Amino acid sequence: MTRTSGMLALALAALCACPAVVLSQAYPSKPIRVIVPFPAGGGVDYIGRIVGKGLSERLGQQVLVDNRPGANAIVGLEVLKAAQPDGYTIAAASAGPLAVNPFIYAKLPHDTVRDFTYIANMCSFPLLLVSHPSLPVKNVKELIALARAKPNEIAYSSPGAGNTGHLAAALFDSMAKVKTVHVPYKGTAPAVIAVLSGETMLTWSSIPAILPHVRSGRVRALGVGNAKRIPSLPDFPTIAEAGVPGFESYAWGGMIGPANMPRDIVLRLSKEIIATLSQ
Numbered sequence: 001m002t003r004t005s006g007m008l009a010l011a012l013a014a015l016c017a018c019p020a021v022v023l024s025q026a027y028p029s030k031p032i033r034v035i036v037p038f039p040a041g042g043g044v045d046y047i048g049r050i051v052g053k054g055l056s057e058r059l060g061q062q063v064l065v066d067n068r069p070g071a072n073a074i075v076g077l078e079v080l081k082a083a084q085p086d087g088y089t090i091a092a093a094s095a096g097p098l099a100v101n102p103f104i105y106a107k108l109p110h111d112t113v114r115d116f117t118y119i120a121n122m123c124s125f126p127l128l129l130v131s132h133p134s135l136p137v138k139n140v141k142e143l144i145a146l147a148r149a150k151p152n153e154i155a156y157s158s159p160g161a162g163n164t165g166h167l168a169a170a171l172f173d174s175m176a177k178v179k180t181v182h183v184p185y186k187g188t189a190p191a192v193i194a195v196l197s198g199e200t201m202l203t204w205s206s207i208p209a210i211l212p213h214v215r216s217g218r219v220r221a222l223g224v225g226n227a228k229r230i231p232s233l234p235d236f237p238t239i240a241e242a243g244v245p246g247f248e249s250y251a252w253g254g255m256i257g258p259a260n261m262p263r264d265i266v267l268r269l270s271k272e273i274i275a276t277l278s279q
Contacts, residue, residue: 037076
């Protein structure tokens with residue numbers, strides 16, 4: 001068993017071992033806070049607000065989104081870790097802070113399996129590689145040719161070191177045998193603004209944050225990180241078919257809470273989150 005699969009197995013075991021107490025009839029009796037450990041405007045913030053609105057409607061209580069960005073979500077997750085495990089503070093998190101951080105930080109102030117309760121998977125985030133219009137490329141093959149001709153000259157923005165966008169770019173560089181320059185920002189929205197303004201020439205972004213700018217012509221879409229084309233965006237080629245065979249990179253988002261949440265509250269939240277997303 002790999003370390004990653006072991007972590008997921010432990011997370012599922014922890015969910016099944018949540019203490020069984022009878023709180024469902026009283027819960028929720030006050031507003032619920034959803035921590036988003038990234039700035040507003042990114043993919044996790046986007047899905048967190050959609051789910052928060054759905055939970056508010058289905059649970060009959062106000063759900064407040066609280067953006068707590070910093071250190072690739074470590075700041076926000078520390079706030080969650082310190083909260084009472086009563087279901088009134090939960091968080092929308094993603095692959096970067098939960099599955100990647102343990103492998104890239106020598107010491108984390110939390111254990112991503114033991115210190116949190118896993119409530120529900122919410123979505124996968126296809127990544128879209130886009131370029132500033134001033135970069136003289138129209139597709140992935142032209143980007144590779146230019147990057148090989150100008151090693152360490154083309155800069156890309158990311159939501160932060162260790163974020164999925166950063167890792168997607170590092171994987172691309174390795175597989176395409178090119179060298180681009182990483183410029184980390186404090187979230188998806190600042191990274192998108194950087195490529196819109198021309199501070200950087202490229203970014204790997206979750207689609208909700210960047211698609212309006214692709215359609216307006218402010219950036220050029222080069223390819224999606226998924227293994228297959230996205231049905232809702234059939235004209236966007238995958239990176240694999242556009243010039244880097246075998247390439248695949250995407251993120252996912254889920255809802256979590258502090259460790260030791262009551263099992264019936266976890267199941268209630270999971271049920272309502274799934275029902276919200278099924279709409």
